[in-house]
Amino acid sequence: MKIRTGFGYDVHQLKEGSEFWLGGLQIEHTKGAVGHSDADVLIHVICDALLGAANMRDIGFHFSDTDPKFKGIDSKILLKEVLALIRNEGWEVGNIDSTICLQQPKINPYIPEMKKCLSNVMDIDQGDLSIKATTTEKLGFVGKEEGVAAFATVLITKN
Template identity: 60%
Template sequence: MKLKVGFGFDVHQLKDNHPFIIGGVHLEHPRGAFGHSDADVLLHAICDALLGAANMRDIGFHFKNTDPQWKDVSSLLLLKKTMQMLRDANWEVNNVDAMLCLEAPKINPHIPAMQAHIAEAMEISIEDISIKATTNEQMGFIGREEGVVAYAVCLIQKNS
């Protein structure tokens, strides 16, 4: 059995009066992530981890921010398309472990809903998706609530 590990990272600027979507969940907050798609930093990091593990480049290669078809698209769709690419290449996901770094809003109450959205999009068990959150202790651009960061790792295996 062939196992591969992938790592993903994403960062988005926070701006006033933008929707704030993380893990497919709409969060109530006066600032939201700015980007070409819905700017879901968590799902983008997961997509990059999956694509990297399968040696399929990165999210920007497959879903270019200059392509109008991806403007304001739900990142859940990007995750579903990423999973289809992996399945087409006979890869199966064992698990995903992700970390969010932001000052506000508090993420812990939303983690079960995020896990449910991600599990559905990836067609894997909710038990195989770990999401954690921390702050940056009010330091740097994260501490000033100017941006949000997500990291993700995944383990995939090749089906025979």
């Protein structure tokens, strides 16, 4: 069995009045993430980590932010495409560990629904997807509520 790991990191600016999509869910908040797609930072880091582990470049290579067909796209669609790409090469998800860095709103109440949503999209067990949340204690752009960041590591396997 072949085993690989991957890492993803992403940041999106927060803006008043924008929709806030995170972990496949629309979260009620006065600010939302800005991006070419729906700007779901959690899905984007998972995509990058999976693509990196499979040595298939990154999310921007496959889904360019200059391509109008991806403008406003639901990031769950991108995640399904990434899973199809890596599975076409014989890879399967072992597990995913992710962390969302956000000062407000508090994310912990949404985590069970995010896990359910994303595990269904990826067709993996919820137990193979870890989602954690933290603040930056009011430090930096996250602490000043100017942006949201996320990190993910993944393990993929091939028989």
